[in-house]
Amino acid sequence: MTATGIGAPVRRKEDQRFVTGQGRYVDDFNRPGQSYAYFLRSPHAHAVIRSIDTGPARTMPGVVAVLTGDDLAADKIGGLICGWMIHSKDGSPMKAGPHPALAQGKVRYVGDHVAVVIAESLAQAKDAAEAITVDYEVLPAVVDTAQASKAPVQVHDISPDNTVFNWHLGNKDETEAAFARAKHVTKIDLVNNRLIPNAIEPRAAVGEYDPGTDSYTLYTTSQNPHVARLVLSAFIGVAPEHKLRVIAPDVGGGFGSKIFIYAEETICVWAAKKVKRPVKWTADRTEAFLSDAHGRDHVTHAEMATDESGKILGLRVHTTANLGAYLSTFASSIPTYLYAPLLSGQYDIPAIYCEVDGVYTNTAPVDAYRGAGRPEATFVVERLVEKTARELGQDSAAFRRKNFVTHFPHQTPVIMAYDTGDYAASLDKALELADYKNFQQRKQESARRGKLRGIGFSSYIEACGIAPSQAVGSLGAGVGLWESAEVRVNPTGSVEVLTGSHSHGQGHETTFAQLVSDRLGISIDQVSIVHGDTDKVQFGMGTYGSRSGAVGMSAIAKALDKVIAKGKKVAAHVLEASEGDIEFKDGKFGVAGTDRTLGFGEVALQAYIAHKFSGQDLEPGLKEGAFYDPTNFTFPAGVHICEVEIDPGTGVTKIERWTAVDDFGVIINPMIVEGQVHGGIAQGVGQALLEGAVYDQSGQLITASFNDYCMPRAIDLPSFQVGMTVTPCPSNPLGIKGCGEAGAIAAPPAVINAITDALGHEDIAMPATPQAVWRAAQKTRMPTAAE
Amino acid sequence: MTTVSLTVNGQSVTSDVDPRTLLVQFLRENLRLTGTHVGCDTSQCGACIVHLNGQAVKACTVLAVQAHASAITTIEGIAQGGELHPMQAAFREHHGLQCGYCTPGMIMSAIDIVSRKGNALDEQTIRAELEGNLCRCTGYHNIVKAIAAGAQAMAQAPLQQAAE
Amino acid sequence: MYAFEYHRPTSIREAANLANQSEDIKFLAGGHTLLPTMKLRLASPANLIDLGQIAELRGIERSGDAIVIGAMTKHAEVANSAVVREAIPALANLAELIGDPHVRNRGTIGGSIANNDPSADYPAACLALNATIATDKRRIAADDFFQGIFTTALGEGEIITQISFPIPLRAAYAKFRHPASRYALVGVFVAQHTGGVRLAVTGAGSNGVFRIAAMEEALSRNFVAESLDGISAPMDEMNSDIHADAAYRAHLVGVMARRAVQAAARG
Incomplete structure (x- = not known):
C-alpha cells in the first residue's frame, strides 16, 4: 500500500474548498437576468380544483409569469414518471396514476404543486402567490397505511381501492409446509416509521434557455444528472436530450432524496424558455418537509418458524407499503425488489414467502431513503430473529450463529445468491469489542441506579452494487444499472477521470483518485475527478444504493486497464521492443528482463506527439472509456451491537455503547468508509429513537419543521466503535462491496432489540421517544439491586 | 431602503438594503459570500452561523440592518495568509465533513465554543455545545474529534486566534 | 417576510x-x-x-435584595453573569438551558417574557421568583403579568425595561427538553423564599406558565422532594401533542419538580 493508494486513509482533496466556504452548491449559482420561482402548494390533502384565478397575481409588482397545469398541458409537457414496472400476483401491471408537474384538476397531498409564480425577486413571487385564488372542493383524505385499501377515498381513478400492486416473492407452498412442521412459530407486527430525508442542503434548481443555440441548462441538486436529463427529455419532454445540459455541482447530501426527478426542476427548465429568463428555485425547509420524497412507511406482519433445535425453517411476511399520493421515480422498486430479496438476512432459511401491497394515500410520495427497502427488510428479520431467540430462551448471539449461512455461494429462496462472507467472524469480533461477556455486570450496575440497561444485536445483510442490467431489466427496471468511466491522460501525464457516479459527500474526488494513483503509479495530485455535468461526462447512472465503489470504480478500473494496454503499445514503439515484452509496474513501462523503462508521463507525451510510431499502426492519444455492468449484487454484511440505558422515570433512552463490525470487502479509504458508517448509524438511530413523519387524519403534516421533526443532534449520539472484517467481493475487479447504507440498515433493529431487552417486553414501536418508552416502561418489572 | 455600514471579514461595507433583508441574504446575495449557507427556516440547523462582534450567531435570524456598525466574520474570513485556520485544518484532518454543507456553520460554531470554553474540550462538552448545529452526514463522531483537536491546535496558534 | x-x-x-x-x-x-x-x-x-441600540435597556445589577436585569440583556449574558451566579445561580442555569449557544447570543430576557411562549423558560423563573416586570409605564407583578398562552398584561406600545428578581433562599430549575425543538417540554422552577416556596411550571400547561399551590404548600412545610409524594400536577391543565400527551406531561412535572427540589437542596 502506498501513502495514497488503495487502503490508505488519504485526507480528502475536496475538503479545501468546503472548509473555506468555496464549495459551489446550486443556490450559489446566479445567472444573468435570473428570475425567481415560487410554488403555490396545496393546503389540502385531497381536493378537486374547480378553478384557479391567476389574474390579480399577474399584475402584482415584479411578476414575470404565473403558470398552471393548464399551461403545461397546452405545451404538451408530460407527467413525472415511475421507472420501475411492478406486476401484481395476477400478472397485471401496477396502477400508475397521472403525475403532472403542476396539478391538473386535482391535488392529492398537502404541498402538491398548484401553480408557479415567476418574479423579479423571491419576495415578489411570494406576494403574488398570495393573490392567486384557487377554488377547491375539498375531499376526504386517506393517510393511514394499513387502512388505505379499505378507505372510502379514491386517490387515483385508476385504482379504486388505492392499491398500486399486490406483489409477492418466494415460494408459498414450501413456506406453508415449513410452518406446518414447525415446533415453534414466532409472530410480530411492525411499523417501519415514515422518515423525511432532510439533507441539510435543500433541493434547488436553476433553469436557463439559450435561444441562440436552442439549448437548455439545468443546475440541479441531483445524485444522478444523466438520469435527470434522460427523464426530462425522453419522458417529460421539456427539451431534447442533446439540447439539455444538466449540471449537478456540489450537492449537500442526498440520502436518496435527490435521485428523483421532481416537479420543481421540470418547471424551471420549461419556464426558462417561456419567460426567456433564467429561473431559479430553492426550497425552504418547509417545502423540503412537504415535498421531498419521504422514506420507509411500512406496516408488516411477519412470522418465523423454527424446529425443536432452534433452526429456522421458514419465514412469511405481509407488508403494506405506503407509496404516497404519486409514484415517485423509483418508488415501486423500493418495497418490492429492494426489500423482499433481503428477507433471508444472514440466515439459512429454506422457505420464504413475502407479499407486499403498495398503496396510495394523500401524503407526500415515498421513495428511496438511505438503505431503501433493505432497512425495512433488516428490521423485520432482526426483530423477528431476536424475538424468536427470546421465546426459545436462547442466547441472541448463539441463536444467530446457529442459523448463519456458512457455505458460499448460497442461493436464498428470494432471488439473491450470496457470493461470499464470514458472518461468524463479524459476530465474534463485535462481541469482543462490545465487551459482551461483562454486559450482565453493567446491567446490574444500572439497576442499582434505578436504570434499565439492554443490549441489542443486528446481524444485517444488504444487496448493493446495483446492479446487473439484464437481471434488473427482467425484474421491471426501466434502465440498466451499469456505470461508465472515461480516463483522459493528458500529454503532461496528468489524468482526468470522467465518471457517471456523483459525489455528494462520499469523497469520490479522493477515493477515485486513489484508485488511479494506485493503478498508474502517479501522485493523486495529478488526478482530477470530473462528475456531475452531462456536457463533460457522456453518460452515467449516478450514485445511490452504495454503488459508486463497486460499480463506478470498477468502470474506472476497466478504463485504466485499457489505458495501460494502450500505453504498452506506445512504450513498445518507443523502447523498440515487442508489445508482449512490455511490463507496467510502479508507474513505469519497461522491457521485461532489462532496465529499460519509461515513466507513465513519458509514455503519455509519446502517445500525443506520436513521433515514434506510425499513425497507421497505432492511433495517437491516450484516452479510454469503459462501461462496467456488474455480474452480481454485492453483499456487505456485519453485526452492530447497541447498548442502551433507560431512565424509567422520564423514558429517556441513552445509547451507552455502539459497536459496528462490517464486512465491506476491499476498502479503498478506511477513513471515508468509517465516516459513512458513522453517518448511517446516526440516521438509523434517528429512525429508531427520534424521527417520524406524522400526518393528521386530514392529511396535514404535523412534523413539517425541525421544531416537530426530531433530527439527531450530537448530544443524542455516542461515539461509535467501528471494526472491520474483510472477505473480498468476488464479482467485481476491485473486491469492493459498498458501505454507504450499512449503518442505516443495521441500526434500527439494534436499537429496538436493546430497548426491548431493557424493558423485558416487545411492546415498543419506532420512534422510541421518551414518551413511548416511559409508557412502555410502566409494564416493566422494575429491577432491584439484587437481580 | 435603510443604510447599513458594517465590517465583513475586515472590509468596510456600506449598502442600502430593504429592511427585510436577512444578514445571511446580505452576505450571500449582496456580497456573494456564499460559504454561509441556509438549511432551515426555524433557526435550528446552524448552517448560517457567522460571528457578529466575535460571537456566533445564526445569520438567518438577524436582519442585515441589525448588524449595522458591527463586525462580521464569515467562513471566508478565518484563514489567514493562505493558511487554514486550525479549526478548518482539524475538520479536514479528522474527516469532520462529508457533503460540506453544514461545515462552515460547524467550524464557525466550533471556534466560538473554544472562545467560550477553552482549548481543552471533552466529548460531552462538545456534544452539548453543538446543540444548534445539525449535520446529516457524519453522525457527529468525526466532528467531535475534529473540534477537540482543533481546539488544542488553536492553543498552539494564539496569533491566529487574535487575528479575528 | x-x-x-x-x-x-x-x-x-x-x-x-x-x-x-x-x-x-x-x-x-x-x-x-x-x-x-x-x-x-x-x-x-x-x-x-x-430596541437593540438602547443602552439603558441592558445590564445586570444587584439592587438590595434583588437582581435587576435589563430587558435587552441576552441569555448568554445572564448565564455568564457573576452577579447572577452568586445571587441566584438557578437563574443563570436556566439561561444556559435556553435554545442553543447562538440563540443565547441574540435572544433577550425581555423578548422572551413579552412573548410568553408557553414553552419558554424565563416565565417559570419570573413566576417562581416572584419577579416584578418594569415597563416604561409601570411595574407589574409576575403573577399579574402572564395571562395565558402568548398573552401578557402589556398594553399596546408598552416596553418592558427591566425585570427585578428577589433573591430567594435557594432555587433550582429542572428542564425536560422537547426532543425536536429543545424548548421546555416541561420545565419546573422552584424557589424557597423567606415567606414560603413558589413553584412554577412551563411547557406543560395548555394555558402557559402556571403555579401549583399544593406543591408549594407541601414544600413550604418541608423543602424536600419527598414532600411532593402523592401530589400530582393537574391533568386538565396539561397540554397534549404528538410529543407528549397530558398524562406524560403531568408525570414529567412531578419528576422535574422533584429534581428541582433536590438540586435546590444541594445548593
Missing part, C-alpha cells in the same frame, strides 16, 4: 414615541421568535422598532 418600516431608536423615550406615532408596530428584541415568525409570513408588522 413582508415589507416593513424599520426604526432604530436609541432611547426608551424615542422608542415609546415611535410606538405611539406608528401604526401596527412590533418591537424587535433579540428577534429569535419574531423573525422566524415573520419569515414564515405569520406576522406582518408595518413598523418594526429595533
Whole structure:
C-alpha cells in the first residue's frame, strides 16, 4: 500500500474548498437576468380544483409569469414518471396514476404543486402567490397505511381501492409446509416509521434557455444528472436530450432524496424558455418537509418458524407499503425488489414467502431513503430473529450463529445468491469489542441506579452494487444499472477521470483518485475527478444504493486497464521492443528482463506527439472509456451491537455503547468508509429513537419543521466503535462491496432489540421517544439491586 | 431602503438594503459570500452561523440592518495568509465533513465554543455545545474529534486566534 | 417576510414615541421568535422598532435584595453573569438551558417574557421568583403579568425595561427538553423564599406558565422532594401533542419538580 493508494486513509482533496466556504452548491449559482420561482402548494390533502384565478397575481409588482397545469398541458409537457414496472400476483401491471408537474384538476397531498409564480425577486413571487385564488372542493383524505385499501377515498381513478400492486416473492407452498412442521412459530407486527430525508442542503434548481443555440441548462441538486436529463427529455419532454445540459455541482447530501426527478426542476427548465429568463428555485425547509420524497412507511406482519433445535425453517411476511399520493421515480422498486430479496438476512432459511401491497394515500410520495427497502427488510428479520431467540430462551448471539449461512455461494429462496462472507467472524469480533461477556455486570450496575440497561444485536445483510442490467431489466427496471468511466491522460501525464457516479459527500474526488494513483503509479495530485455535468461526462447512472465503489470504480478500473494496454503499445514503439515484452509496474513501462523503462508521463507525451510510431499502426492519444455492468449484487454484511440505558422515570433512552463490525470487502479509504458508517448509524438511530413523519387524519403534516421533526443532534449520539472484517467481493475487479447504507440498515433493529431487552417486553414501536418508552416502561418489572 | 455600514471579514461595507433583508441574504446575495449557507427556516440547523462582534450567531435570524456598525466574520474570513485556520485544518484532518454543507456553520460554531470554553474540550462538552448545529452526514463522531483537536491546535496558534 | 418600516431608536423615550406615532408596530428584541415568525409570513408588522441600540435597556445589577436585569440583556449574558451566579445561580442555569449557544447570543430576557411562549423558560423563573416586570409605564407583578398562552398584561406600545428578581433562599430549575425543538417540554422552577416556596411550571400547561399551590404548600412545610409524594400536577391543565400527551406531561412535572427540589437542596 502506498501513502495514497488503495487502503490508505488519504485526507480528502475536496475538503479545501468546503472548509473555506468555496464549495459551489446550486443556490450559489446566479445567472444573468435570473428570475425567481415560487410554488403555490396545496393546503389540502385531497381536493378537486374547480378553478384557479391567476389574474390579480399577474399584475402584482415584479411578476414575470404565473403558470398552471393548464399551461403545461397546452405545451404538451408530460407527467413525472415511475421507472420501475411492478406486476401484481395476477400478472397485471401496477396502477400508475397521472403525475403532472403542476396539478391538473386535482391535488392529492398537502404541498402538491398548484401553480408557479415567476418574479423579479423571491419576495415578489411570494406576494403574488398570495393573490392567486384557487377554488377547491375539498375531499376526504386517506393517510393511514394499513387502512388505505379499505378507505372510502379514491386517490387515483385508476385504482379504486388505492392499491398500486399486490406483489409477492418466494415460494408459498414450501413456506406453508415449513410452518406446518414447525415446533415453534414466532409472530410480530411492525411499523417501519415514515422518515423525511432532510439533507441539510435543500433541493434547488436553476433553469436557463439559450435561444441562440436552442439549448437548455439545468443546475440541479441531483445524485444522478444523466438520469435527470434522460427523464426530462425522453419522458417529460421539456427539451431534447442533446439540447439539455444538466449540471449537478456540489450537492449537500442526498440520502436518496435527490435521485428523483421532481416537479420543481421540470418547471424551471420549461419556464426558462417561456419567460426567456433564467429561473431559479430553492426550497425552504418547509417545502423540503412537504415535498421531498419521504422514506420507509411500512406496516408488516411477519412470522418465523423454527424446529425443536432452534433452526429456522421458514419465514412469511405481509407488508403494506405506503407509496404516497404519486409514484415517485423509483418508488415501486423500493418495497418490492429492494426489500423482499433481503428477507433471508444472514440466515439459512429454506422457505420464504413475502407479499407486499403498495398503496396510495394523500401524503407526500415515498421513495428511496438511505438503505431503501433493505432497512425495512433488516428490521423485520432482526426483530423477528431476536424475538424468536427470546421465546426459545436462547442466547441472541448463539441463536444467530446457529442459523448463519456458512457455505458460499448460497442461493436464498428470494432471488439473491450470496457470493461470499464470514458472518461468524463479524459476530465474534463485535462481541469482543462490545465487551459482551461483562454486559450482565453493567446491567446490574444500572439497576442499582434505578436504570434499565439492554443490549441489542443486528446481524444485517444488504444487496448493493446495483446492479446487473439484464437481471434488473427482467425484474421491471426501466434502465440498466451499469456505470461508465472515461480516463483522459493528458500529454503532461496528468489524468482526468470522467465518471457517471456523483459525489455528494462520499469523497469520490479522493477515493477515485486513489484508485488511479494506485493503478498508474502517479501522485493523486495529478488526478482530477470530473462528475456531475452531462456536457463533460457522456453518460452515467449516478450514485445511490452504495454503488459508486463497486460499480463506478470498477468502470474506472476497466478504463485504466485499457489505458495501460494502450500505453504498452506506445512504450513498445518507443523502447523498440515487442508489445508482449512490455511490463507496467510502479508507474513505469519497461522491457521485461532489462532496465529499460519509461515513466507513465513519458509514455503519455509519446502517445500525443506520436513521433515514434506510425499513425497507421497505432492511433495517437491516450484516452479510454469503459462501461462496467456488474455480474452480481454485492453483499456487505456485519453485526452492530447497541447498548442502551433507560431512565424509567422520564423514558429517556441513552445509547451507552455502539459497536459496528462490517464486512465491506476491499476498502479503498478506511477513513471515508468509517465516516459513512458513522453517518448511517446516526440516521438509523434517528429512525429508531427520534424521527417520524406524522400526518393528521386530514392529511396535514404535523412534523413539517425541525421544531416537530426530531433530527439527531450530537448530544443524542455516542461515539461509535467501528471494526472491520474483510472477505473480498468476488464479482467485481476491485473486491469492493459498498458501505454507504450499512449503518442505516443495521441500526434500527439494534436499537429496538436493546430497548426491548431493557424493558423485558416487545411492546415498543419506532420512534422510541421518551414518551413511548416511559409508557412502555410502566409494564416493566422494575429491577432491584439484587437481580 | 435603510443604510447599513458594517465590517465583513475586515472590509468596510456600506449598502442600502430593504429592511427585510436577512444578514445571511446580505452576505450571500449582496456580497456573494456564499460559504454561509441556509438549511432551515426555524433557526435550528446552524448552517448560517457567522460571528457578529466575535460571537456566533445564526445569520438567518438577524436582519442585515441589525448588524449595522458591527463586525462580521464569515467562513471566508478565518484563514489567514493562505493558511487554514486550525479549526478548518482539524475538520479536514479528522474527516469532520462529508457533503460540506453544514461545515462552515460547524467550524464557525466550533471556534466560538473554544472562545467560550477553552482549548481543552471533552466529548460531552462538545456534544452539548453543538446543540444548534445539525449535520446529516457524519453522525457527529468525526466532528467531535475534529473540534477537540482543533481546539488544542488553536492553543498552539494564539496569533491566529487574535487575528479575528 | 413582508415589507416593513424599520426604526432604530436609541432611547426608551424615542422608542415609546415611535410606538405611539406608528401604526401596527412590533418591537424587535433579540428577534429569535419574531423573525422566524415573520419569515414564515405569520406576522406582518408595518413598523418594526429595533430596541437593540438602547443602552439603558441592558445590564445586570444587584439592587438590595434583588437582581435587576435589563430587558435587552441576552441569555448568554445572564448565564455568564457573576452577579447572577452568586445571587441566584438557578437563574443563570436556566439561561444556559435556553435554545442553543447562538440563540443565547441574540435572544433577550425581555423578548422572551413579552412573548410568553408557553414553552419558554424565563416565565417559570419570573413566576417562581416572584419577579416584578418594569415597563416604561409601570411595574407589574409576575403573577399579574402572564395571562395565558402568548398573552401578557402589556398594553399596546408598552416596553418592558427591566425585570427585578428577589433573591430567594435557594432555587433550582429542572428542564425536560422537547426532543425536536429543545424548548421546555416541561420545565419546573422552584424557589424557597423567606415567606414560603413558589413553584412554577412551563411547557406543560395548555394555558402557559402556571403555579401549583399544593406543591408549594407541601414544600413550604418541608423543602424536600419527598414532600411532593402523592401530589400530582393537574391533568386538565396539561397540554397534549404528538410529543407528549397530558398524562406524560403531568408525570414529567412531578419528576422535574422533584429534581428541582433536590438540586435546590444541594445548593
